[in-house]
Amino acid sequence: MRRKRLTEIFPFLLPLRRKQRIFCVHLKMLLDKNKYSKTIIEKKLDNLIFSDKTTLINPNTGMDIIYQYNKVHNLKLASKTMNGLIIKPGEIYSFNFLVKNAEKHGKYKDGLIDMDDKLVADKGGGICQLSNILFWVFLHGDLKIIERHGHGKMDFPYPEDGVPEGTDATVSEGWLDLQVKNETDKTYQIIIDFDDQCMQVSLYCDVESENDIKVIAKDGYYFRRGEGVYRRCSLVKQDYKKETGELVKEVHLYDNECEIGYEVNYEEIREEM
Numbered sequence: 001m002r003r004k005r006l007t008e009i010f011p012f013l014l015p016l017r018r019k020q021r022i023f024c025v026h027l028k029m030l031l032d033k034n035k036y037s038k039t040i041i042e043k044k045l046d047n048l049i050f051s052d053k054t055t056l057i058n059p060n061t062g063m064d065i066i067y068q069y070n071k072v073h074n075l076k077l078a079s080k081t082m083n084g085l086i087i088k089p090g091e092i093y094s095f096n097f098l099v100k101n102a103e104k105h106g107k108y109k110d111g112l113i114d115m116d117d118k119l120v121a122d123k124g125g126g127i128c129q130l131s132n133i134l135f136w137v138f139l140h141g142d143l144k145i146i147e148r149h150g151h152g153k154m155d156f157p158y159p160e161d162g163v164p165e166g167t168d169a170t171v172s173e174g175w176l177d178l179q180v181k182n183e184t185d186k187t188y189q190i191i192i193d194f195d196d197q198c199m200q201v202s203l204y205c206d207v208e209s210e211n212d213i214k215v216i217a218k219d220g221y222y223f224r225r226g227e228g229v230y231r232r233c234s235l236v237k238q239d240y241k242k243e244t245g246e247l248v249k250e251v252h253l254y255d256n257e258c259e260i261g262y263e264v265n266y267e268e269i270r271e272e273m
Contacts, residue, residue, distance in 0.1 A: 021174030022100070029097055037091045038098070040084040044204055045189045050140035050213070051202035052163070054133045056194075058156065063112060063119065070109035071126025075199060077102045078127045079192040087180075087188040092146060093138075095131050095171050095178040114170075119155055128170050131178045133201045134190070135169035138180050139237065139253070140213045141188055141203050146179035153259040154231075164217035166233050166256030211239040211248060222260070223270040232257045 029036065056075070057068045081098040102108070111125025128151075135148060151170045158165050169178045182188060189204040220233035235253040240246060 035091045036097045037087045037093045047205045047208045049203045053198040053200045071111040080105045083192045085190045087182045092181045096173045131171045132168045136167045137203045139215045143180040149176045153261045155261045214238045225272045229260045
């Protein structure tokens with residue numbers, strides 16, 4: 001049996017623990033001599049590398065729909081901290097480094113978060129939808145993954161929008177961050193747009209890309225561990241020549257494993273080896 005954390009035994013300590021963790025993490029970032037991206041410009045860079053959309057309202061959570069509207073509010077606050085952000089050569093993009101200042105644009109509302117394998121409402125909930133699509137878009141540029149955390153449990157199926165399983169990126173200030181580093185001589189830029197139904201995230205660059213990039217999940221399968229069912233797959237990045245469509249190279253990015261928390265028919269579930 002898992003040993004309970006002190007904050008689980010005494011929940012009133014959790015806000016203090018959060019403040020302590022956030023202070024320590026941001027102090028470390030202040031002192032670690034890394035260059036974190038923070039420059040925002042209004043003019044778009046010349047070359048679009050990749051762009052994708054995500055639907056804002058999910059009516060199938062089983063929770064009050066107000067939390068979905070609150071989530072959209074939270075996403076718009078968080079996006080204001082990085083819309084137009086440029087990632088210069090040698091710089092690190094950090095989601096939490098930027099979003100720590102989101103509430104200067106307004107107050108977060110209660111949205112849905114996964115806490116101890118339960119879906120609950122909490123202040124600022126839902127901004128993982130922004131980190132998810134940002135990570136998916138980043139994978140299509142020449143950016144090195146420094147820190148990424150997949151959700152331990154997926155409460156909803158992946159949307160049928162062509163995004164492969166295992167390309168999510170959860171964040172929790174003080175604990176989990178999304179970070180990528182620009183180790184190239186190119187400059188990248190993030191552009192975020194909203195309409196009534198979707199949020200669109202685009203990655204621009206000052207240099208035109210020579211290749212088309214495709215990110216796919218391979219060798220996926222379900223397996224049982226104890227009472228839970230999990231999904232495991234490998235994420236692969238493929239570079240194709242724009243002129244000919246020829247596959248230039250294929251790179252294994254990482255392996256992803258996630259517990260499945262929704263009803264689905266499994267044709268085959270392996271026992272964990």
